[in-house]
Amino acid sequence: MTGTPGAAATRDGKAPERSPPCSPSYDLTGKVMLLGDSGVGKTCFLIQFKDGAFLSGTFIATVGIDFRNKVVTVDGVRVKLQIWDTAGQERFRSVTHAYYRDAQALLLLYDITNKSSFDNIRAWLTEIHEYAQRDVVIMLLGNKADVSSERVIRSEDGEMLAREYGVPFMETSAKTGMNVELAFLAIAKELKYRAGRQANEPSFQIRDYVESQKKRPGCCSFL
């Protein structure tokens, strides 16, 4: 038998149609890390974004680090987000430090019903400045905004802290989905803007974008 493998003609003598070469299903990639104390809701936040589901019930702390990919489209550009869910427990801290270096964005969560998780945000920011890239995008998120009856951190306190550090801020709920997708879309938009900044492209301000788009607890059907 002669011929080139894969080059056989069909029964009508025409050459078979070739599959188009594999093209990636995205235009840009970005590495995002979820950070914050144990129990603030990082894993639930990621699952809500990835699968649109909320895992309630027994809390199983993350061991080490894990990641999921999700492609989002912003302004016609497909951005593949590689999202790393880190363990909040102190004993895993040295493991997660190694992953900061090439992260482009960090979502830093506290729990609005847990004061120490908010008080620890300054320590997290110190750690971030030590281990992450200088131009890393940071967003502060006050999670569990659905549990208003147990709230101990006011929204204004989160806003003030975020302003002090010059980072965007919003309250979120991994349970209802409030502002979860927005957090990732804002990051994707910022990464897209940074990657393809053209001379005539209007500038993108992530803080303004978040302020204009975010839902506030109690304002809508999320809660």
Ligand SMILES: Nc1nc2c(ncn2[C@@H]2O[C@H](COP(=O)(O)OP(=O)(O)OP(=O)(O)O)[C@@H](O)[C@H]2O)c(=O)[nH]1
């Ligand atoms: N009501 C409410 N509960 C939440 C929310 N997010 C997470 N939880 C609950 O909080 C607990 C901890 O959530 P996780 O997502 O596992 O927390 P984590 O930050 O990943 O914790 P570590 O893996 O130890 O770092 C679980 O019992 C969740 O069901 C939320 O937005 N609202």
